[in-house]
Amino acid sequence: MCSFVSFVFQKNHPTDFYNFCVLNKKTMSISDQIQSFNHEKQTAHAFHFQYIAEILTQKGIDIQAVIEKIKAFQVAIPSWALGTGGTRFGRFPGGGEPRSLEEKIADVGLLHQLTQSANSISLHIPWDIPRNPAALKNQLKSLGLTIDSVNSNTFQDQPDQPLSYKFGSLAHSAAAVRQQAIDHNIACIEHGKALDATVLTVWLADGSNFPGQQHFRRAWQRTADALGDIYQRLPANWTMLIEYKPYEPNFYAMVIPDWGTSWSLCQHLGQKAQVLVDLGHHLPNTNIEQIVARLMHFGRLGGFHFNGSMYGDDDLTTGSIKPYQFFLIFNELVDAMDDPAVKNPPLAWMIDASHNSKDPLEDLLQSVQNILTTYAKALLVDRKALAEAQENNDVVAAEELLRAVFATDTRALVAEAARQAGGAIDPIGVFRNAKIREKLIQERGLNSVATGL
Ligand code: PSV
Numbered sequence: 001m002c003s004f005v006s007f008v009f010q011k012n013h014p015t016d017f018y019n020f021c022v023l024n025k026k027t028m029s030i031s032d033q034i035q036s037f038n039h040e041k042q043t044a045h046a047f048h049f050q051y052i053a054e055i056l057t058q059k060g061i062d063i064q065a066v067i068e069k070i071k072a073f074q075v076a077i078p079s080w081a082l083g084t085g086g087t088r089f090g091r092f093p094g095g096g097e098p099r100s101l102e103e104k105i106a107d108v109g110l111l112h113q114l115t116q117s118a119n120s121i122s123l124h125i126p127w128d129i130p131r132n133p134a135a136l137k138n139q140l141k142s143l144g145l146t147i148d149s150v151n152s153n154t155f156q157d158q159p160d161q162p163l164s165y166k167f168g169s170l171a172h173s174a175a176a177v178r179q180q181a182i183d184h185n186i187a188c189i190e191h192g193k194a195l196d197a198t199v200l201t202v203w204l205a206d207g208s209n210f211p212g213q214q215h216f217r218r219a220w221q222r223t224a225d226a227l228g229d230i231y232q233r234l235p236a237n238w239t240m241l242i243e244y245k246p247y248e249p250n251f252y253a254m255v256i257p258d259w260g261t262s263w264s265l266c267q268h269l270g271q272k273a274q275v276l277v278d279l280g281h282h283l284p285n286t287n288i289e290q291i292v293a294r295l296m297h298f299g300r301l302g303g304f305h306f307n308g309s310m311y312g313d314d315d316l317t318t319g320s321i322k323p324y325q326f327f328l329i330f331n332e333l334v335d336a337m338d339d340p341a342v343k344n345p346p347l348a349w350m351i352d353a354s355h356n357s358k359d360p361l362e363d364l365l366q367s368v369q370n371i372l373t374t375y376a377k378a379l380l381v382d383r384k385a386l387a388e389a390q391e392n393n394d395v396v397a398a399e400e401l402l403r404a405v406f407a408t409d410t411r412a413l414v415a416e417a418a419r420q421a422g423g424a425i426d427p428i429g430v431f432r433n434a435k436i437r438e439k440l441i442q443e444r445g446l447n448s449v450a451t452g453l
């Protein structure tokens, strides 16, 4: 064990504290459980951390600087990923799902406590209308959380809604439907303001299922005009994120199918409008890393929805299917974020996933872990050497450089960042060891249902 590692462990984990935790396991708080489990994992973690620390130090990398960047990276959790997702063929909930906005916030608080990297929650309106903003703000504050974004929903009809979105919302042929959707987005801004949010995310399901059904140019113009009305109501410090998606629920054409259309709408609206990239919103084999680089070059990448995808909007665990592509995407993000010449605003990071076969909280913990380990890899890329290889057209050197970083196991760096921040070396281990799901089932029941899809 290197002296740095043994020093930090001794400092933060005195043995008598550990004994106290083990003896009182049944009544231990989550933070005590984290410390206790960290202590159990200490030796193995120290071994792995020392190994990577030595390799990277030899390469001249400032380990603590990398760890500080990992600690600073925070990803939002969407309120709708906390319950079991499903497909149109069924849903198989595992119990203990949050039944209210307060319980959703509590779940995100737990994820943040475990990882120290999930300090905000995204709301979907009307699923998450804040009934008592003052109390919610207190709850958020006590858990160290903020609101990441408010997301409007004009893809479903609500029971009390006068006009239907069956044929679209902001792009609808009828002005009255467009106005209803505009008003809904403005109401979202108001709900967000009450909770100190600063981001409105707009994803439109508008489009057509059959050729000839919708006039493409009129649909774009109606959307642009309607978004303009919403944009006018956006407070000065707010951002409007415009999310694209190539298909689903419409299968012939979506009104905002790609980054180019999102970008064109942002150009039309103004600087507070930004493109949102959802990893699952691309056709197979799309070069997402290039899209990300382009958008950041234009200063127009505002938000990111993480998930894993095999075919389309599969909403699987982030990094579970195409880890190399995920690394290449992060490589472009970090490259642009580190370049002072790039004038892109800070990004709103969020996990947008859905779960049918896993415990939603465990799945989110896996996603956070994969995001952080991949981000850590991107931080290790020798940008100068890569640029040199690129400028000299040394194809093999450039590729090998990236492949070597991709093959580096960064899990100990992420574990060390969490440990230093007061989180868990092994978040899923703590979740299971502390029997958190079992306790949630006891508290909320087996058939509790979260509002959402
Ligand atoms: C659409 O597929 C999407 O990715 C948008 O972000 C929605 O708001 C979200 O999923 C939840 O339905």
Ligand code: MN
Pocket: 243, 278, 305, 352
């Ligand atoms: Mn999304």
